[in-house]
Amino acid sequence: MRAGRRLGAARAARVMVAPRRTGRSDLALASLLAGIAGAANAGGFFALGDYTSHMTGYLARAADHLALGGLAVVLASLAAIGCFVAGAAASAALIERTRGRRQYAWPLVVQGVLLAVFGIGGALVGAPGRPAGLALLCFIMGMQNATITRISGARIRTTHATGMITDIGIELGRGALRRGGDRRALAILLRLVGAFLLGGVLGAVGYRLAGMLFSLPLAGLLLWLGLPSLAARRG
Structure with a gap:
C-alpha cells in the first residue's frame, strides 16, 4: 500500500513538471508553487526582516534612498534585485540547456537544494548570515518565478502578487461592463492569490515556531516535484 502511494505521488509530480502541459497541470503546479512562495516570503520577513519577492519595493526603496543619500540602502536594494534577476537567468539557462522530461525538473530541484541550504545555514549561523540569506532567498524567488513563467508560457507568475491582483481587477471590470469577463481566468487568479496568502x-x-528550519519542509516539496523526473529514464 505504501509503495503504491509512493508511486502515485511520484507519478503526480512527473505529470506536474512534464514538458507537455495541460491547463490542469499548470494550475496544480502554480498553486503549489504560489503557496511555497508565500511561505518563503513570510519567512524572509520573520527570519530576515524583509520580504524577498517584492522587486517593486526594492526598486522604490533604491530610488528613495538615492534621493536621500542613503547609499548603503541603495546598494543593498540593487543587490537584492540583482540576485532575483540572477535566479531568473539561472532558471532560464537550466530549462534551455535541458530537454525532455527533465527540462523543468532541474530548476525545481536546484531551488529545493538552495532552500535547504538557506534553512540549515540560517539555523547554524544566525544573524551574522542575514545578508547572505537575503541574497539567497531573492535568488530562489527569481528562479521560481522564472520557472513557472516558462512552464505556463508566461500566463502565470507565482511570486508576483501585484500582477495577479491587477488581473483580478481587470476581469472584475470587464465582467461589470458585460464585455466578456473571463470567469475561468478570474477563478484561477483568485486561487493563486489565495494559495500565496495561505502559504504566507x-x-x-x-x-516563528521553528525559525529558519521551517525552510526544510518547503525544500522537501520542491524536491518531491523535481526528483521523480530526474530519477526516471531519460526521455
Missing part, C-alpha cells in the same frame, strides 16, 4: 500564513506561523 503558514510560513509566518512556521518560521
